Amino acid sequence: MIAKPDTARLEFRQVTKRFANPRQGGVVVAVEDVTFSIADGEVVSLIGPSGCGKSTLLNMGSGLDPATEGQVFVDGELVTKPNRHVAFMLQKDLLLPWRTIRENVELGLEIQGTAAAQRRETALALLAKCRLSDFVEHYPHQLSGGMRQRAALARTLAVDPVVLLMDEPFSALDAQTKMVLQQDLGRTLADTRKTALFITHDLVEAIALSDRILVMSHRPGRIIEEIPVEIPGRDNPMTRRQDPKVGVYVKRLMDLLHVEQAAA
Amino acid sequence: MQTVLTQPHLRRMMAGSFLLFVVFVAVWQWAPGWFGIPHFIIPPASLVWDEFLRMLAKDKLIFHTGITAMQVAVGFLLGALLGIFAGFVLGMSPTTEFVLSPYILALQIAPKVAFAPLFIIWFGYTVYPKILVCILIVFFPVMINVLGAVRAIDPDIVRLARSFTANRFQVFWKIEFPAALPPLFAGLRIAATLAVIGVVVGELVGGNTGLGYLLTFGEGAGNTAMVFVAIILLTLIGIVLYAIVVLIENRVLHYLPARSRTAV
Ligand SMILES: Nc1ncnc2c1ncn2[C@@H]1O[C@H](COP(=O)(O)OP(=O)(O)O)[C@@H](O)[C@H]1O
Ligand SMILES: [Mg+2]
Numbered sequence: 001m002i003a004k005p006d007t008a009r010l011e012f013r014q015v016t017k018r019f020a021n022p023r024q025g026g027v028v029v030a031v032e033d034v035t036f037s038i039a040d041g042e043v044v045s046l047i048g049p050s051g052c053g054k055s056t057l058l059n060m061g062s063g064l065d066p067a068t069e070g071q072v073f074v075d076g077e078l079v080t081k082p083n084r085h086v087a088f089m090l091q092k093d094l095l096l097p098w099r100t101i102r103e104n105v106e107l108g109l110e111i112q113g114t115a116a117a118q119r120r121e122t123a124l125a126l127l128a129k130c131r132l133s134d135f136v137e138h139y140p141h142q143l144s145g146g147m148r149q150r151a152a153l154a155r156t157l158a159v160d161p162v163v164l165l166m167d168e169p170f171s172a173l174d175a176q177t178k179m180v181l182q183q184d185l186g187r188t189l190a191d192t193r194k195t196a197l198f199i200t201h202d203l204v205e206a207i208a209l210s211d212r213i214l215v216m217s218h219r220p221g222r223i224i225e226e227i228p229v230e231i232p233g234r235d236n237p238m239t240r241r242q243d244p245k246v247g248v249y250v251k252r253l254m255d256l257l258h259v260e261q262a263a264a
Numbered sequence: 265m266q267t268v269l270t271q272p273h274l275r276r277m278m279a280g281s282f283l284l285f286v287v288f289v290a291v292w293q294w295a296p297g298w299f300g301i302p303h304f305i306i307p308p309a310s311l312v313w314d315e316f317l318r319m320l321a322k323d324k325l326i327f328h329t330g331i332t333a334m335q336v337a338v339g340f341l342l343g344a345l346l347g348i349f350a351g352f353v354l355g356m357s358p359t360t361e362f363v364l365s366p367y368i369l370a371l372q373i374a375p376k377v378a379f380a381p382l383f384i385i386w387f388g389y390t391v392y393p394k395i396l397v398c399i400l401i402v403f404f405p406v407m408i409n410v411l412g413a414v415r416a417i418d419p420d421i422v423r424l425a426r427s428f429t430a431n432r433f434q435v436f437w438k439i440e441f442p443a444a445l446p447p448l449f450a451g452l453r454i455a456a457t458l459a460v461i462g463v464v465v466g467e468l469v470g471g472n473t474g475l476g477y478l479l480t481f482g483e484g485a486g487n488t489a490m491v492f493v494a495i496i497l498l499t500l501i502g503i504v505l506y507a508i509v510v511l512i513e514n515r516v517l518h519y520l521p522a523r524s525r526t527a528v
Contacts, residue, residue: 062427082427094424098442098519108428111438139519159428 007076008037009195010061010086010163015070017056029220030056034070036214036223038163041193043234045206048216049257054199056221058165061197062088075162084112087161091168093152095140101151102127102136108159126154130184146177150184157192164189164196171201178202182209182237190235207249208237215256225256307489312496315489323478325493332463332474333501335391339398340459340505344452347403351410351448352440361411372408376400377465384470394466394474401462402455409451413444446520449513456509460502475501 012034021028031053038044046054059065060072063082072079074086087108095104105123114122127136130150140148149169156164169185170178186209189196200206206213207229215225231243240246254260293309295301303311319325354361354368361368376397383393417440425435467476475494482490 064423064427082429084429086427088424088427090420090424092418092420094418094421096421096439096442098445098517107425107438111425111428111430111434141521 008073009040009042009075010197011037011073012057012061013071013073015057015060015067015072017053017060017065018068031216032220032222034221034223036226038195038197041195042212043189043196043198043210044212044214045198045200045210046214046216047200047203047206047253047257048221049218050201052216052219053221054216055167058088058167058197058199061163061165062086084159085162086165087156087159087163088165088167089152089156089169090166091171093140093145093148095148095151095155097140100137100139101132101143104140104151105155105158107155112159122158123154126157127151129188130154144177145173146181149173149181153181153185153188157188157194162195164194166196167199168201169198170205178205179238179241182241185209186235186237186240203250203253204241204246206253207231207246208241209234213249213253215253227252304486304488307492312489312492315487316493319478319490319493325478325497328474328478329497329501331391332460332467332476332498333504335394335463335466335474336398336459336501336505339395339462340402340455342395343399343402343459344406344455346399347406347451347455348410348448350403351407352414352436352444354407355411355414355444356436356440368407371400372404376462380465380469383466389471391473393469394463394471394476397466398459398462401458405454405458406448406451409447410444413447414440416447417443446517449509449517452509452513453506456506457502459505460498464498 015034016032017030019028019030020026034057036044046057048054056065060067061074061079063072063079063086066080074083077083077085079086095101096107099107102120102123105126106119109119109122124133124136127133130153132147132150132154135143135147135151140151143151149172152169156166170181173181182205188194189209198206198209200209210229211234213227213229214223215227216222217224227249229249231240231245231249233240289309292306296303296306296308307315316325354364379400380393380397383396387393387396421439421443422435425439430438463474464476464479467474468480471477475498479491479494479498482488482494
C-alpha cells in the first residue's frame with residue numbers, strides 16, 4: 001500500500017458516537033466531539049478510564065461501526081466501511097483453532113484474494129520476524145499466550161495496512177512476556193514505518209511505545225490532553241522504559257486520570 | 265494412529281476388550297442353562313448362530329439387511345444435510361429462528377416414531393416412510409448443534425474477518441462453517457445412534473422387507489433366536505454408521521487436541 005504524502009494517515013474530525021440504550025433512558029454518549037490526527041509513521045497511544053470510549057474510537061477507525069456525527073479519514077479517504085488500509089489487533093488473539101499458525105497469518109491475504117504462493121511467502125517472512133519460524137505448521141493451542149499474540153501481530157501486518165489499530169493487545173499477558181512483545185512491536189513498527197493507534201491502560205507501556213499520548217476523560221469520552229513523549233529511542237521500548245524521565249510522565253498521567261484520588 | 269497402536273498400554277487395553285468379549289459370549293452360551301432359563305426366553309449363542317446361518321440360506325437375510333442398511337444410510341445422509349442447512353440458516357438469522365421456533369420446538373417434542381403410520385398411509389409399504397422417519401429423527405440433533413455452534417462464534421472473530429474486507433460468503437466459508445464442525449460431528453454421532461430406530465419403527469409398522477419385518481415375523485412365529493439375529497444385525501448397522509462418522513470426524517477435526525476426542 002503506497003501512502004500519499006502530506007496527509008494524515010488517520011484523522012478523526014469532530015467524531016461523536018451515541019449508542020441506543022433503552023435502559024439508561026434512550027442513548028449513551030460513548031465519545032463526544034473527538035478530533036485528532038496521526039501523521040505518517042507516528043505511533044500514538046490512547047489512554048483513559050475504562051468505559052470512556054477507547055474501543056469505540058478504534059471500531060470507528062476500522063470502519064466496522066459508523067460514527068454518529070463527524071468523520072474518520074484514513075489516508076485522506078473517508079472511512080465508511082472496512083478497507084484495506086487499516087488492520088486491527090485485540091486483546092484476544094482471535095486465532096482460528098482449525099488453521100495452522102501460517103494459515104492464520106494468511107487469513108487477511110486469503111480474504112483479499114492474494115495468490116497462494118505469495119501469501120505463503122509473506123506469512124513465512126513475517127513469522128520469521130516474529131520469531132515463530134519453528135511453529136509455522138503448529139496449531140494455536142500448541143503455542144503459549146505470548147507466541148499466539150505474536151502470531152496475531154504477524155496476521156495484522158500481513159495485509160500491509162497503512163494504519164494499525166491495537167486495542168490493549170498485551171493486557172492479557174504476564175509482565176515479562178509483555179515487555180518482550182512491546183520490544184517486538186516497537187522494533188517492528190520502527191522497521192516498517194507503520195502508523196499506529198495503540199490503546200492501553202498501562203501507563204509505562206504507553207510512554208515506552210509511543211510518540212504521543214492522548215488522554216481521554218470519563219464518559220462521554222473527550223480528549224482532555226495530548227502529551228508528546230520526548231524520550232529518544234522509540235524503536236527500543238526496553239531501554240526507553242528505564243529512562244529517568246518516565247517517572248515524570250507517569251506522574252503527569254496519573255494526575256490527569258485522577259488515579260490518586262480514586263485510591264484515597 | 266499407527267504410533268498410538270504400538271503403545272503397550274493401548275495393546276493391553278485392546279487385549280482386555282477382546283477377553284471381555286470372549287467372556288460375554290461364554291456367559292451367553294452357558295449361563296441360561298445354569299439358571300434353567302428356557303431357550304424361547306434367551307436362546308444360547310450357538311442357537312442364535314445356527315439361526316443366523318439358516319436365515320442366510322432360507323430367509324434372504326442379506327437382502328433384508330441390505331434394505332435396512334440402505335434406508336438407514338439414505339435417511340441419515342438426507343437428515344444430516346437438511347439439519348446442517350437448517351442449522352446454518354437459523355443460526356445466521358435470529359429473526360427466522362424466532363418466527364419458526366414454536367414449530368421447531370413442537371416438531372422436536374413430538375415423538376418422531378409416531379409419524380411412521382402416517383407416512384405409511386401417505387406412501388404405502390415402500391422404502392419412503394422408513395426413510396422419512398429416519399430423516400425426521402436425524403434432523404434435530406444435527407440442526408440444534410449447528411445452530412448452537414453458529415450462535416456461539418465469537419463476534420470479534422467475524423469482525424476480524426470483516427475488517428479484512430470479507431464478504432458474507434467468505435465469513436461463512438472461512439469462519440462459520442469450520443467453527444461449526446466440532447459440534448456438527450457431535451450431533452452426527454448422536455444422530456447415527458438414532459438413525460436405525462427411525463428405519464426399524466417404519467419396518468415394524470408395516471411392509472414385508474427389512475430387519476424390522478424379520479423381527480415381527482420372528483415374534484409371530486415364536487422364534488426367539490430369529491428376533492435375536494435381527495436385533496444383533498440392527499445394532500451392527502448402527503455401529504458401522506457410528507464408526508464411519510467417528511472416522512470422518514477424526515480426519516476432519518485432526519487439529520483438535522487429542523484429549524478432547526473420545527473413543528465412544
Ligand atoms: N454496542 C454498544 N451498544 C451500547 N453501548 C455500547 C456499545 N459499545 C460500547 N458501548 C458503551 O460505550 C461506552 C464506551 O465503551 P468502550 O469504547 O468499550 O470503552 P473502553 O474501550 O474505553 O473501555 C461504554 O459505556 C459502553 O457501555
Ligand atoms: Mg475497550
